[in-house]
Amino acid sequence: MKTFSEKLFMNELRKKYRPATIIEVARRAGVSPATVSRVLNGTAAVVPETEQRVREAIAELNFTPHPAARQLINQRTNAIGLLLPEISGEFFPPMLRGIEAEVRNSGYDLLIHSTQENLNSGRRPLREHNTDGLIVFPESVDDAELHRLFKIGFPVLLLHQSSPEGISFPIVTVENKSGAEMLINHLIEAHGRRRIVYLQGPESHQDSRWRERGYRDALESHGIPFDPELVEYGGFDEAEACDAIRQMLIDGVDFDAVFAGDDDAATGVIAALKQAGRDIPGDVAVVGFDDVPFSRFISPSLTTIRAPIEQVGREAVKQLVSLIEKGHAEPEILLPTEIIIRQSCGCP
Amino acid sequence: MKTFSEKLFMNELRKKYRPATIIEVARRAGVSPATVSRVLNGTAAVVPETEQRVREAIAELNFTPHPAARQLINQRTNAIGLLLPEISGEFFPPMLRGIEAEVRNSGYDLLIHSTQENLNSGRRPLREHNTDGLIVFPESVDDAELHRLFKIGFPVLLLHQSSPEGISFPIVTVENKSGAEMLINHLIEAHGRRRIVYLQGPESHQDSRWRERGYRDALESHGIPFDPELVEYGGFDEAEACDAIRQMLIDGVDFDAVFAGDDDAATGVIAALKQAGRDIPGDVAVVGFDDVPFSRFISPSLTTIRAPIEQVGREAVKQLVSLIEKGHAEPEILLPTEIIIRQSCGCP
DNA sequence: CTGAAAGCGCTTACAG
DNA sequence: CTGAAAGCGCTTACAG
Numbered sequence: 269m270k271t272f273s274e275k276l277f278m279n280e281l282r283k284k285y286r287p288a289t290i291i292e293v294a295r296r297a298g299v300s301p302a303t304v305s306r307v308l309n310g311t312a313a314v315v316p317e318t319e320q321r322v323r324e325a326i327a328e329l330n331f332t333p334h335p336a337a338r339q340l341i342n343q344r345t346n347a348i349g350l351l352l353p354e355i356s357g358e359f360f361p362p363m364l365r366g367i368e369a370e371v372r373n374s375g376y377d378l379l380i381h382s383t384q385e386n387l388n389s390g391r392r393p394l395r396e397h398n399t400d401g402l403i404v405f406p407e408s409v410d411d412a413e414l415h416r417l418f419k420i421g422f423p424v425l426l427l428h429q430s431s432p433e434g435i436s437f438p439i440v441t442v443e444n445k446s447g448a449e450m451l452i453n454h455l456i457e458a459h460g461r462r463r464i465v466y467l468q469g470p471e472s473h474q475d476s477r478w479r480e481r482g483y484r485d486a487l488e489s490h491g492i493p494f495d496p497e498l499v500e501y502g503g504f505d506e507a508e509a510c511d512a513i514r515q516m517l518i519d520g521v522d523f524d525a526v527f528a529g530d531d532d533a534a535t536g537v538i539a540a541l542k543q544a545g546r547d548i549p550g551d552v553a554v555v556g557f558d559d560v561p562f563s564r565f566i567s568p569s570l571t572t573i574r575a576p577i578e579q580v581g582r583e584a585v586k587q588l589v590s591l592i593e594k595g596h597a598e599p600e601i602l603l604p605t606e607i608i609i610r611q612s613c614g615c616p
Numbered sequence: 617m618k619t620f621s622e623k624l625f626m627n628e629l630r631k632k633y634r635p636a637t638i639i640e641v642a643r644r645a646g647v648s649p650a651t652v653s654r655v656l657n658g659t660a661a662v663v664p665e666t667e668q669r670v671r672e673a674i675a676e677l678n679f680t681p682h683p684a685a686r687q688l689i690n691q692r693t694n695a696i697g698l699l700l701p702e703i704s705g706e707f708f709p710p711m712l713r714g715i716e717a718e719v720r721n722s723g724y725d726l727l728i729h730s731t732q733e734n735l736n737s738g739r740r741p742l743r744e745h746n747t748d749g750l751i752v753f754p755e756s757v758d759d760a761e762l763h764r765l766f767k768i769g770f771p772v773l774l775l776h777q778s779s780p781e782g783i784s785f786p787i788v789t790v791e792n793k794s795g796a797e798m799l800i801n802h803l804i805e806a807h808g809r810r811r812i813v814y815l816q817g818p819e820s821h822q823d824s825r826w827r828e829r830g831y832r833d834a835l836e837s838h839g840i841p842f843d844p845e846l847v848e849y850g851g852f853d854e855a856e857a858c859d860a861i862r863q864m865l866i867d868g869v870d871f872d873a874v875f876a877g878d879d880d881a882a883t884g885v886i887a888a889l890k891q892a893g894r895d896i897p898g899d900v901a902v903v904g905f906d907d908v909p910f911s912r913f914i915s916p917s918l919t920t921i922r923a924p925i926e927q928v929g930r931e932a933v934k935q936l937v938s939l940i941e942k943g944h945a946e947p948e949i950l951l952p953t954e955i956i957i958r959q960s961c962g963c964p
Numbered sequence: 965c966t967g968a969a970a971g972c973g974c975t976t977a978c979a980g
Numbered sequence: 981c982t983g984a985a986a987g988c989g990c991t992t993a994c995a996g
Contacts (some may be wrong), residue, residue, distance in 0.1 A: 286691070287744060289989055300967045305991055312992095315965065335746050336693065337989035339684035340972045343634070347727075355713040358909075365703040368730045377746070379695075380728055382716045396635060398683050398725070535913075561706075562910035565883075637973055648983045653975055660976095663981060685973035688988045 288329035297325035308333060347377040348588060349394035352405035355382045358531070358560030359577050366581025367403065374589045376400070383408040396422050401592045403427060403584050404437075406473050425588040425597070427580070429474045438597040440584045444475050444557075447573040447605035448482025451527060451555045454571075454607065456490050459614040461525040461553055463495075465516065467502030467509055467537065469529035476504075476529055479557060483527060497521055502533045510536035517544050524552055525613075531556035531563050531572055538566060538612070549614040559608050571613035575605045636677035645673035656681060695725040696936060697742035700753035703730045706879070706908030707925050714929025715751065722937045724748070731756040744770050749940045751775060751932050752785075754821050773936040773945070775928070777822045786945040788932045792823050792905075795921040795953035796830025799875060799903045802919075802955065804838050807962040809873040809901055811843075813864065815850030815857055815885065817877035824852075824877055827905060831875060845869055850881045858884030865892050872900055873961075879904035879911050879920055886914060886960070897962040907956050919961035923953045 290308075294301045299318060306312045307322045314322070325331070339345050348371050350364075364380075371378045381394045394402060401423035404414075411432040417424050418435040426439040455461040466483045469476030484494055500516060502509035509528055516523070517540070526541075528534035534556030538548060546552050548568055556563060559574035580603055587597040609615050638656075642649045647666060654660045655670045662670070673679070687693050696719050698712075712728075719726045729742045742750060749771035752762075759780040765772050766783040774787040803809040814831045817824030832842055848864060850857035857876055864871070865888070874889075876882035882904030886896060894900050896916055904911060907922035928951055935945040957963050 290991095291989080301990075302967060302992080303965090306966085309991080313965065318965085332743075332745055334688070334989050336684045336687035337972090338991080340682070340688060340974085340989080341991050343972075345684070355716055356709045361704045361708050365730065368703055368728065372729070377742075378728055380716065380726055381720070382713070394725075395680075397680055562913050565910050565913045565915075567913075567915060638975095639973080649974075650976080650983060651981090654982085657975080661981065666981085682973050685988085686975080688973080688990085689975050691988075 287334075288331045290331070290333065293322065293325045293329055293331050296329065297321040344400050345377075345398055346375070347379050347399045348585065349399035349402045350378060350380040350405075351383060351394060351402060351408040352380075353383050353407040358562070359558055362578040363581045366578035367585055368581075370582040370585035374585060376589070396420065401425070401588045403588055405429075407470075423588060423591040425584050425591065427584055429472070436599070438587050438591060438599050438601075440580060440587060440598075440601040440603070441475065442575040442580060442603045443605045444478035445482040445485070447557065447575070447607070448479040448527070449486045450605075450607040451557075451571070451573060452483055452486035453490075454609070455525050455527070455553055455555065455613060456486070456492070459525075459549070459553055462492055463498065463523040464525040464527055465498045465500065465513075465521075465523045466527045467500055467512055467529045467533055469502070469504045469533070473504070479527075479529070498523060502529050502536070504530045504532055506532050506536035506539070508536065509533035510540045513537050513540035514544070526552060526554045528554065528556050531558045531560045531570060534570055534572070534612070535562075535566060538568075538570075549612055553614050554612045556612075563608075564610060566612075568612045569610035571610045571615065572608050573605045574608050576603050579603055635682075636679045638679070638681065641670065641673045641677055641679050644677065645669040692748050693725075693746055694723070695727050695747045696933065697747035697750045698726060698728040698753075699731060699742060699750060699756040700728075701731050701755040706910070707906055710926040711929045714926035715933055716929075718930040718933035722933060724937070744768065749773070749936045751936055753777075755818075771936060771939040773932050773939065775932055777820070784947070786935050786939060786947050786949075788928060788935060788949040788951070789823065790923040790928060790951045791953045792826035793830035793833070795905065795923070795955070796827040796875070797834045798953075798955040799905075799919070799921060800831055800834035801838075802957070803873050803875075803901055803903065803961060804834070804840070807873075807897070807901055810840055811846065811871040812873040812875055813846045813848065813861075813869075813871045815848055815860055815874065815876045815881055817850070817852045817881070821852070827875075827877070846871060850877050850884070852878045852880055854880050854884035854887070856884065857881035858888045861885050861888035862892070874900060874902045876902065876904050879906045879908045879918060882918055882920070882960075883910075883914060886916075886918075897960055901962050902960045904960075911956075912958060916960045917958035919958045919963065920956050921953045922956050924951050927951055 290301045290304050294304045299322060303314060303318065304322050307314050307319050350367060368378055379394055379399060403425050405427050406429040414432055415435055418437065424437045426437050428441045430439055431437050452464060455464055466480060468480060487494055500512045502512040513526065526537050528537045534554055537554050541548055541552055548554055556570050556572040559572045563570040563572050583601055583603065587601065591597040638649045638652050642652045645652065647670060651662060651666065652670050655662050655667050698715060716726055727742055727747060751773050753775050754777040762780055763783055766785065772785045774785050776789045778787055779785050800812060803812055814828060816828060835842055848860045850860040861874065874885050876885045882902055885902050889896055889900055896902055904918050904920040907920045911918040911920050931949055931951065935949065939945040
């Protein structure tokens, strides 16, 4: 609730910089607003001389059409919304960079909203009112809302996750399964490891499940039986992974390698192992996933999987824009991963 | 340019999810749109029973006011724009987290625009049309535009930089000078260093100049004469800093410590020094600035300055909102820094 | 090729 | 306390 004098002040201030309107441009060019609109949008032919005068008037008045007015009439916002649970982590900046670049490239604005704790706090959310489409990270929108958006046919693209039961939005993510396979194959074939732990990431992350799929398949293809004792929850988190390994050590679980959920988790694994006096990679090899910037700085440097994160962001926008403008998109895009061999696996 | 059938499709699609309007709510509640507006905004008293019916109608129709319509009439967008040159680096996520949280908290939307290469490409920029105020990083808006915004009285807050000549926007940044002083004092007092190199960051970054100021003052207060030979350009960049130190080594410059422009630069310094067979911190102590996450992982772990980056983001938003809503803000806010002692300075 | 008019979904004086 | 009407700045049939 603003006070009266504050309101007064704000209105006054606003007048100071009220920009030129299409009416003023029209008046200056001696034409109707409709004509100005037409040269603005190239929506109908205008005789060259008229167009010339309009363009001059636009330039002289430094005119830009008011987005809100356009939104109202066109029923589109020209904005793409990005919903994510938290702004942090090593892979967020390249992802955002890719998204931002492509959004801009496509002529849209980017609205971002980090859902944080207050998933249901009812604060001005990003939806069909203020965006033309949404890019959604895992854990940032609940299933009910996703269902609602699906029902009304609103364009949504899912990042690193698949659709909940009963609905299907297009998704883009990376080759988690084959990435995991490369890692496990390497551990088995190059370093003779057979008791490989897999530390699961968060339940809701599709990524983690696909990595587990790759882990299992790789074991199977080498005739190594799957041992449930070797699979534990470690999150995508340094501390949680550290605790998980500590516990396995206490429980006396026998293992000679750890495939951490991601690089953050791998950092925790290494800490726990070092603390317990285990040699890495001598006693236990460790591999991660993501190739975050510090992977090469930790000791031993981390063998991991690199995903084209920035490209994931770009592709997500491309598909969403296609969905918005053409009504269809690729149902599923998997970007390829590559293995980055460093020392934590046992390589020199 | 869309094809005709695409346009047709889009219009049809849109109808599918056109949300309820205030008129429909009014009809359902048996009142006028004006009354609905009044209960929506609490802008005038409404008899309880009427209000009750209106609220029910709103709930039943799942009504939310259309932002564009509000914008048009209120002449405010309810959005804050964030302009930055590139989305990357270690300190971007916490900064954005702080900004996003506080923006949301203040009831605004966040529009972000990374200016990247195309500073003047003329793509839908963030300005007075689509935002109520702007948070501006160094190197993302040119001086002419800043002057224009200042002239029309548009709310702008500068981050980590001061206003160009002739105008004055409020700024928020960190205590760069005293941070640098803490570092240099420590190097001199605890480790007896006297030949301390300062690697400058980018020209345009106010931060870097204040750090240099602190460097000089600390030397002076210890009676160590300033030696221009010890100051070189190293950027805020690993590779550039690495090259700079290499060159100094080749030139035979004598030094026993390096104060890098920031932690990224410090990483490059360490690489160059190691490559040249110098012992760190034995031969040369190295200190950085920022305390990015990997500072503790590099070897030796980095002594550096920690700035409350997330808080900088929050404070920036608070000041901008104050400027938007009240017409004034603190001219300059400096958030305190603290020294993080690790091993690269010579401490155990 | 161009203009007058209606309308997008709201809010706010102005009456009553 | 409430409604009818005007208007925010645009675009788009509809005539001409």
